[in-house]
Amino acid sequence: MEIHIADTLCQHVPEFIAGAICYKNIQVGTSPQMLKGRLQLFQESIYVELDDKNVTDFAGINEWRQIFKQTGKDPNRYRHSAEALYRRIKKQNYLQPIHSAIDLNNFFSLQYEVPIGIYDADKLTGSIEIKLGGETEEYVGLNGRNNSLANLIVTADNEGPFGSPFVDSQRSAVTTETENALQIIYLQPSLGIEKNKKLTESLMNMFLQIHGGEGSYRLANCQ
Numbered sequence: 269m270e271i272h273i274a275d276t277l278c279q280h281v282p283e284f285i286a287g288a289i290c291y292k293n294i295q296v297g298t299s300p301q302m303l304k305g306r307l308q309l310f311q312e313s314i315y316v317e318l319d320d321k322n323v324t325d326f327a328g329i330n331e332w333r334q335i336f337k338q339t340g341k342d343p344n345r346y347r348h349s350a351e352a353l354y355r356r357i358k359k360q361n362y363l364q365p366i367h368s369a370i371d372l373n374n375f376f377s378l379q380y381e382v383p384i385g386i387y388d389a390d391k392l393t394g395s396i397e398i399k400l401g402g403e404t405e406e407y408v409g410l411n412g413r414n415n416s417l418a419n420l421i422v423t424a425d426n427e428g429p430f431g432s433p434f435v436d437s438q439r440s441a442v443t444t445e446t447e448n449a450l451q452i453i454y455l456q457p458s459l460g461i462e463k464n465k466k467l468t469e470s471l472m473n474m475f476l477q478i479h480g481g482e483g484s485y486r487l488a489n490c491q
Contacts, residue, residue, distance in 0.1 A: 269389070269450065271488045274399035277421065278490035280339045283457035285489040286398055287468030290389065291449040294481035296442060299371040303478065307375050311362045314354065314378065323354045328381025331456050332433065339400060340419045341434075348433045348454075349383040368478055369442045369449065376471050382454055383433030384471075385423065387440035389448040394426030396450070398488065401429055409435040423452055451475070461487065 271288045278284060299307075324330050329351050333343035347355070353374060356363065365371050369386055377384045401417025407429055409415045415435055422429035430440040433454040442449055453471065455464045465487055472483045 269392075270395040271486065272395060272397045273488050273490055274397055277339075277398060277400050280400070281335055281421075281457075282490050284335075284398075285455045285457050285461075285464055285487060287451075287453035287455055287464060287471075287485060287487055288396070289451040289453075289468065289472045289475070289483055289485040291451065291472075291475065291479070292482045293447060294369075294449060294476075294479035296367055296369045296444050296446050296479060299365050299368045300478065303368065303371055303375065304365050307363065307365070307371055307378075310375065310378055311357050314357050315360060318354070318358045323351060323358060326354065326381050327458075328456050329354060331458060332382060332454070335421070335457075339421060346420065346434055349385075349435065350377045350381055350433075353378055354381075367442075367444055369446065369475075372475055372478060373451070376453075376474075380453070380456075380467060380471075382456055384451065384453050385431040385433070385436050386442050386449055386451045387423075387431055387436070388442050388446045389450045390446070391440050392425040392427075392430065392450065396423060396425055398423050398452075401432070405429055407437040407439065409437055410441065411435050421454070455487075461489075 332348045336343040373386045401420045401422040403418045405417040423431040430437045
């Protein structure tokens, strides 16, 4: 699956970098107890850490706030998904298990402090582009609302945007019926190519341990 970063996004965020992982023949189901336990313990650990820290003190959270600013979006109004997870935990509104793909996605997003999207690849068509949303573009998000995508970073296929580090669409949602998936990690540019490559590969390997199947990955950037 081809992944392309639009020139207009690179003009605003020249250091932009994302990891793209394609999974085939996976099995999504109830999360194993190991994953449920790790997700719960990690949230409790973050909650304790937030007792004397602000959410914006976390490097990845803050870096992605700055990226939103670079594209013209107010990060106080449009909080990227990783920040939203951290703010839930600060209120002790802990994430509850949904299914293995979403639970692992949330775990990685908390661990790496970056937005991560996972999408049913069989619901996507054509090549994939990460770009800035147009003035009239919108979709129904996983938050149940119709979301304007103007000036938001979005991931799109031939039918239009289906994902964003803000909120993903219902159209591309992964379910327990999903067999092939695309995972997009909206990485921290400051980590550099090699660290981000290792991070993406590590994430892929853990996902395959739980879901089986096959995976391949690549990094996409503006260079």
